[in-house]
Amino acid sequence: MEDDRNTTFTYENYDKKNSTEDQYNMKVEFIMHVTTCTIISIGLPLTLVTIFALYSLVRKDHVAPIYVINLLITDLFQLCCLIVLESGSLGIVLLIYHCLLPTSVGFMVCVSLERYLVIAHPLWYRFRRTIKISVAVCVVVWVIPPVFFFVVLPLVGSSVALIIFSFFFIIPFPLFIFFLVGTLRALSASVSVSSDEKRRIVGILVLVLLIYTFLFLPAIIFFLSAARVAQSKDLGVLSFMFVKLSPLADLSLYIFIRKDIVGKFLSAVCCCKMESNGNDEPAVNVDDI
Numbered sequence: 667m668e669d670d671r672n673t674t675f676t677y678e679n680y681d682k683k684n685s686t687e688d689q690y691n692m693k694v695e696f697i698m699h700v701t702t703c704t705i706i707s708i709g710l711p712l713t714l715v716t717i718f719a720l721y722s723l724v725r726k727d728h729v730a731p732i733y734v735i736n737l738l739i740t741d742l743f744q745l746c747c748l749i750v751l752e753s754g755s756l757g758i759v760l761l762i763y764h765c766l767l768p769t770s771v772g773f774m775v776c777v778s779l780e781r782y783l784v785i786a787h788p789l790w791y792r793f794r795r796t797i798k799i800s801v802a803v804c805v806v807v808w809v810i811p812p813v814f815f816f817v818v819l820p821l822v823g824s825s826v827a828l829i830i831f832s833f834f835f836i837i838p839f840p841l842f843i844f845f846l847v848g849t850l851r852a853l854s855a856s857v858s859v860s861s862d863e864k865r866r867i868v869g870i871l872v873l874v875l876l877i878y879t880f881l882f883l884p885a886i887i888f889f890l891s892a893a894r895v896a897q898s899k900d901l902g903v904l905s906f907m908f909v910k911l912s913p914l915a916d917l918s919l920y921i922f923i924r925k926d927i928v929g930k931f932l933s934a935v936c937c938c939k940m941e942s943n944g945n946d947e948p949a950v951n952v953d954d955i
Contacts, residue, residue: 694903702752702910709913710745713738716920723923731923732800733780736807737773740766741913748910765811768834770912771882772807775838777919778874781867782845786852828889835886842875869922877915881908 717738720731747763783791814834819827849871853864885905 694900698903698907699752701907702748705910705914706745706748706752709741709917712917713742713745713913716917717742719920720923732804733773733776734919734923736804737770737777737916737919740770740773741916744770744913761815765815767882767909768811768814768831769807770916771835771838771878772810773804774874774878775841776803776807778842778845778871781870782849785849785856785867832886832890835882836890838878839883842871842878846871846875866922870919873918873922877912881912881915885909 717735720735720738723731744763744766747759747766750759751763780791814827814830818830822830846868849867853867856864884901885908888902888905
């Protein structure tokens with residue numbers, strides 16, 4: 667009789683524990699759903715407006731910020747995939763979304779590399795930079811992730827593919843740091859670049875590094891973690907939510923692309939009046955790259 671009471675007590679505790687976990691999971695799913703819907707509702711129209719604004723710069727004979735435009739296009743596709751995923755449809759859409767994440771990181775590397783080259787190696791960049799090369803780089807960045815997911819992944823298996831996928835995401839981190847440090851060194855020795863343009867260049871490099879560090883790096887660390895115990899589930903959900911925020915963060919790059927608004931923005935942040943451009947020394951033309 668006593669054993670029956672103990673068994674009944676154990677079952678009741680088990681049911682209560684499962685009920686508590688189910689309620690907690692439902693709350694987490696609800697918060698994720700509301701947050702994702704908010705990201706989509708804000709990011710989708712703003713991304714479309716920003717792409718149109720950058721396209722208007724090209725029509726005004728400005729140098730096309732081709733890598734930033736492609737980065738925003740990947741963000742637009744990510745937001746569209748999130749709409750489908752939130753409706754309950756997974757399958758191929760989830761795979762496409764995973765393909766878009768390394769594509770987005772690839773274009774972030776291109777943006778930082780371009781800013782580094784235009785300051786650290788201006789002559790080489792001026793003669794090597796052509797539309798054909800830019801288009802070829804964009805095609806490579808767009809093609810590599812689908813080839814990996816649809817060709818390499820079925821051949822090597824999920825465990826090996828996860829290592830390769832994580833390694834691909836780790837590589838940009840030292841590159842971002844190298845581009846930032848190299849650009850700062852080149853700007854410190856440069857006398858032909860105005861203070862306004864120095865702030866714009868450094869602002870873009872710092873912003874890209876911050877976006878990668880705070881939004882992508884936590885998810886990479888989570889996937890590389892060997893001890894995936896139950897306590898790490900919340901970390902995985904949180905890190906994945908950070909990745910979803912990346913399309914909103916990428917929109918801030920437009921502030922540093924537009925020369926007419928970056929001065930006002932930086933003045934508001936620094937609470938000081940920016941120095942005016944000097945007329946006795948020619949400035950390096952790095953506008954709207």
